Amino acid sequence: MLNGQSGPLLSLQDFTLRRGPHAVLDAVTLTLDPGRTLGLLGESGAGKSTLAMALIGLLRPPEVELFGSMVFAGTELVGLPEAQYRALRGNRIGLVFQDATASLDPCFTVGQQICEPLKRHLGLGSREAAARAIELLTQVGIPDARSRLNAYPHQLSGGMQQRVMISIALACNPQLLIADEPTSALDVTIQAQIMELILLQVRASGSSAIFVLHDLALAAQVCDDIAVLYAGQVVEAGPATAVLGTPKHPYTIGLRSCVVELDSELLKPLVGSVPSLNEMPDGCHFCTRCPHAIPRCFKERPPLIAYQGRAVACWLIADLPTSAAVPTPAPISAPTPVGAGAP
Amino acid sequence: MLMNAALIKLLQTLLVLLIVSVVAFFFLKMAPGDPVMLLLGSEYSPQAYARLMHELGLDQPVTVQYLHWLGRFVQGDWGISYVTRDNIFKQAVLQALPVTLSLATLSLLMALTLGIPAGLLAALFRGRWVDGLVSSLSVLGSAFPSFYLGIILIWVFGVELGWFPTMGFVRPWDDFWDGLYHLALPAITLAVYYTGLIAITTRSSLIEVLNQPFIAAVRARGEPMVRVVGVHAMRNVMMPLVTVIGLQLGGLLRGAVMTEVVFAVPGLGQMITTAVLSREYGVVQAGVMLTALFFVMVNLVVDQTYRFLDPRLRAR
Amino acid sequence: MKSFWKAVSHQRNAMFGLAIVGVFILMAVFAPVLAPYNPTEQNLEFALQGPSAEHWLGTDSFGQDVYSRMLYGARLALGIGFASVALGLLGGLIIGLSAGLLGGRVEWALMRLVDAILAFPEIILAIAFVAVLGMGTDKVVYALAISFVGPFARIVRSDVLQVKARPFIEAARLMGVSPFRIIVRHLLPNVLSSLMVQAGIRISTAILLESGLSFFGIGVVPPTPDWGLIIAEGRGFITMAPWISGFPGVALALLLIGLTLLGDGLRDAFDPRSGGH
Numbered sequence: 028m029l030n031g032q033s034g035p036l037l038s039l040q041d042f043t044l045r046r047g048p049h050a051v052l053d054a055v056t057l058t059l060d061p062g063r064t065l066g067l068l069g070e071s072g073a074g075k076s077t078l079a080m081a082l083i084g085l086l087r088p089p090e091v092e093l094f095g096s097m098v099f100a101g102t103e104l105v106g107l108p109e110a111q112y113r114a115l116r117g118n119r120i121g122l123v124f125q126d127a128t129a130s131l132d133p134c135f136t137v138g139q140q141i142c143e144p145l146k147r148h149l150g151l152g153s154r155e156a157a158a159r160a161i162e163l164l165t166q167v168g169i170p171d172a173r174s175r176l177n178a179y180p181h182q183l184s185g186g187m188q189q190r191v192m193i194s195i196a197l198a199c200n201p202q203l204l205i206a207d208e209p210t211s212a213l214d215v216t217i218q219a220q221i222m223e224l225i226l227l228q229v230r231a232s233g234s235s236a237i238f239v240l241h242d243l244a245l246a247a248q249v250c251d252d253i254a255v256l257y258a259g260q261v262v263e264a265g266p267a268t269a270v271l272g273t274p275k276h277p278y279t280i281g282l283r284s285c286v287v288e289l290d291s292e293l294l295k296p297l298v299g300s301v302p303s304l305n306e307m308p309d310g311c312h313f314c315t316r317c318p319h320a321i322p323r324c325f326k327e328r329p330p331l332i333a334y335q336g337r338a339v340a341c342w343l344i345a346d347l348p349t350s351a352a353v354p355t356p357a358p359i360s361a362p363t364p365v366g367a368g369a370p
Numbered sequence: 371m372l373m374n375a376a377l378i379k380l381l382q383t384l385l386v387l388l389i390v391s392v393v394a395f396f397f398l399k400m401a402p403g404d405p406v407m408l409l410l411g412s413e414y415s416p417q418a419y420a421r422l423m424h425e426l427g428l429d430q431p432v433t434v435q436y437l438h439w440l441g442r443f444v445q446g447d448w449g450i451s452y453v454t455r456d457n458i459f460k461q462a463v464l465q466a467l468p469v470t471l472s473l474a475t476l477s478l479l480m481a482l483t484l485g486i487p488a489g490l491l492a493a494l495f496r497g498r499w500v501d502g503l504v505s506s507l508s509v510l511g512s513a514f515p516s517f518y519l520g521i522i523l524i525w526v527f528g529v530e531l532g533w534f535p536t537m538g539f540v541r542p543w544d545d546f547w548d549g550l551y552h553l554a555l556p557a558i559t560l561a562v563y564y565t566g567l568i569a570i571t572t573r574s575s576l577i578e579v580l581n582q583p584f585i586a587a588v589r590a591r592g593e594p595m596v597r598v599v600g601v602h603a604m605r606n607v608m609m610p611l612v613t614v615i616g617l618q619l620g621g622l623l624r625g626a627v628m629t630e631v632v633f634a635v636p637g638l639g640q641m642i643t644t645a646v647l648s649r650e651y652g653v654v655q656a657g658v659m660l661t662a663l664f665f666v667m668v669n670l671v672v673d674q675t676y677r678f679l680d681p682r683l684r685a686r
Numbered sequence: 687m688k689s690f691w692k693a694v695s696h697q698r699n700a701m702f703g704l705a706i707v708g709v710f711i712l713m714a715v716f717a718p719v720l721a722p723y724n725p726t727e728q729n730l731e732f733a734l735q736g737p738s739a740e741h742w743l744g745t746d747s748f749g750q751d752v753y754s755r756m757l758y759g760a761r762l763a764l765g766i767g768f769a770s771v772a773l774g775l776l777g778g779l780i781i782g783l784s785a786g787l788l789g790g791r792v793e794w795a796l797m798r799l800v801d802a803i804l805a806f807p808e809i810i811l812a813i814a815f816v817a818v819l820g821m822g823t824d825k826v827v828y829a830l831a832i833s834f835v836g837p838f839a840r841i842v843r844s845d846v847l848q849v850k851a852r853p854f855i856e857a858a859r860l861m862g863v864s865p866f867r868i869i870v871r872h873l874l875p876n877v878l879s880s881l882m883v884q885a886g887i888r889i890s891t892a893i894l895l896e897s898g899l900s901f902f903g904i905g906v907v908p909p910t911p912d913w914g915l916i917i918a919e920g921r922g923f924i925t926m927a928p929w930i931s932g933f934p935g936v937a938l939a940l941l942l943i944g945l946t947l948l949g950d951g952l953r954d955a956f957d958p959r960s961g962g963h
Contacts, residue, residue: 117591
């Protein structure tokens with residue numbers, strides 16, 4: 028539902044989230060235009076889910092501290108009073124959780140749970156809400172929706188449960204849908220169906236979507252834009268074709284070479300692992316594993332700059348080889364934790 | 371489907387009750403003292419003894435005696451009390467049982483009214499002083515010996531302050547307000563124990579439930595915390611709460627018995643303990659059977675309540 | 687053993703409980719040394735006197751020293767508590783092991799028996815057994831032990847069934863290890879740990895039950911220094927001599943609280959999901 032907005036639907040500027048002494052999300056900057064899909068890519072612990080929860084406002088003070096700016100459709104989300112945030116959740120921003128089985132209240136029927144946002148945000152009465160719920164369930168491909176209304180979550184299969192979750196998230200026609208690993212908990216055969224369903228719904232309504240994913244291939248198929256996160260920092264962002272097709276940041280390059288190609292390219296794993304929060308380096312967080320790191324990388328945070336059609340945060344931009352010649356990681360003796368990442 | 375499961379459970383329960391009855395019967399057999407002698411009292415003579423023994427059917431084989439006893443028991447003929455010369459069934463079921471029930475019910479109501487909100491507050495303000503206060507008081511309440519508490523309350527509120535009567539009992543169905551007035555102190559004593567238990571369980575269950583992913587999902591739909599906690603979380607807490615109450619039934623009864631004795635409330639607990647002291651084994655046996663029966667029934671009810679509370683248990 | 691300690695020491699409440707229980711254990715062990723008087727020594731001319739230099743906690747209606755009786759009461763309470771739980775544990779182990787290992791009809795029969803025992807509320811069972819066995823310290827221990835056999839038997843059986851199914855037991859059998867060795871060296875240790883926690887929790891129940899029974903007058907016999915008994919004796923003098931019931935009552939309450947804290951701590955350390963006391 029395009030509402031004639033000019034400018035991005037969602038815009039993050041130096042958004043930082045601190046838990047205690049640690050910056051779990053470090054000066055994240057990205058934008059999402061109306062009607063486009065954005066993929067958040069990264070390893071576990073990169074902060075993708077944290078960002079998703081922060082966007083919908085489930086992660087806020089006093090558990091964490093928020094800095095910077097997060098603007099959604101003209102409203103600043105950082106510091107937004109809870110009452111106003113509640114009006115957005117489930118209404119203009121929808122969230123699909125990873126594990127549908129655990130995300131549905133076992134003591135309430137599917138119908139009762141779908142009708143909750145319908146009654147609260149759209150003010151529908153019981154009968155209208157039930158009618159709309161049936162519509163929604165049918166839309167997401169659940170057969171015999173009318174009788175399913177009275178079913179309890181445990182009576183449905185995993186795939187059905189996720190469809191229900193999706194219908195709840197879409198119930199009020201949100202402008203932004205956030206899907207956190209929506210298919211990771213499902214059987215492989217169902218994954219494609221569900222992904223297709225979400226995409227269909229999103230495109231049909233013209234809303235924007237943010238997909239939190241760890242699967243590059245999936246991201247390439249589904250997302251218009253990609254933002255790659257590493258240890259809380261955005262390292263590369265831009266159109267999917269650019270970021271995944273011709274990655275410029277060493278991490279993205281490394282990620283890409285981890286994907287097994289069908290023409291039997293050898294697996295080239297990335298060396299090392301994400302540093303713990305206590306040992307996070309001051310500068311670029313990837314410096315401890317980067318085969319091309321220079322001293323400057325350890326101390327100074329590289330800014331996100333536009334380069335060849337996307338944004339990259341790397342000091343060596345000018346000198347980076349293209350993906351045509353995938354660099355072999357220089358042998359690194361155990362990554363030295365830069366203890367300068369002090370609280 | 372549901373009926374079958376319930377039916378099986380019922381049959382199992384009946385079997386257990388049967389074994390219980392055997393145990394209860396043999397318990398009486400093992401009790402010291404000779405019932406025939408006791409009944410004869412001063413009218414003893416060898417002929418009278420033999421005759422009474424025959425009358426009572428005590429000269430028959432044990433299994434036959436058991437079956438006769440069981441037959442009489444099921445029909446409500448529980449014998450006569452030596453002391454009161456009264457029908458034991460009437461004494462136990464019609465007089466003592468309702469008293470115990472009214473005490474237990476009143477206490478449970480008080481405890482639920484106080485305990486659940488207390489546990490809720492403790493869980494919501496976990497780690498702060500509210501939590502510390504509620505948790506400490508709850509442990510105190512659940513561990514404090516009921517009979518001692520009763521004595522203290524009688525002394526402070528009954529004797530010193532004179533706010534409540536210290537002895538005497540008025541049946542609430544005879545005179546509601548006076549009955550309640552007399553039940554107040556014992557009910558409060560018992561309620562302290564129940565409240566502690568309920569508060570602790572509510573608190574820990576709520577904390578567990580609030581950590582579940584579906585709570586975040588409900589919040590993500592824009593529901594206010596009042597509804598998240600009050601409707602979704604609490605609904606999921608009901609089951610662990612009922613489970614614990616079910617597990618603690620023995621403790622609940624123990625508390626009731628102790629309270630009855632301290633406050634001289636003429637319920638089952640009072641009846642059984644007095645009967646042991648006066649060697650009224652017939653009454654003890656009746657009391658034991660009755661409480662066992664009741665216990666089993668309540669367990670059954672609690673069991674069925676689980677199914678109602680947790681949709682996942684409504685078997686297909 | 688060390689990991690046991692580590693787990694428990696992290697629980698502040700449990701440590702607090704341990705401290706309290708520790709004090710009472712010391713009281714119990716050193717009662718003969720600490721008590722200035724013989725607990726059953728009567729001095730009628732000093733009856734019903736308040737706390738003083740000669741009698742720290744006063745005297746009761748028979749002139750017995752309340753402080754000494756309180757100390758010995760700790761000994762009795764803990765003694766009965768441990769003994770009855772230990773006996774019940776033994777009985778439960780025997781029944782549970784037999785049921786779990788022998789299976790079939792034996793298991794079915796034993797478990798129905800256990801169901802029947804469990805059909806009675808503990809206190810009623812204890813009262814019934816005292817009625818049959820008679821009163822006195824040892825009778826109380828037996829009565830309580832019998833009422834504990836039920837719960838323990840159930841736990842042992844279910845643990846045995848669980849452990850029995852584990853691959854390493856199968857492996858041991860295939861290797862030809864004698865069944866006895868399997869039971870003792872492999873089965874028992876696994877079963878015992880959760881059992882110990884349950885046993886710990888039951889001790890406070892045992893003490894509460896026995897003092898309750900004594901309070902009713904159907905437990906230990908006077909003049910045994912039992913807290914429940916003393917509280918009952920002092921009850922008639924509550925206004926003029928509150929110290930008789932007062933102090934032993936406080937001692938009982940404290941010990942029970944300490945045991946509860948300790949029991950909860952043990953349970954949280956080893957089986958956080960088991961809930962309930």
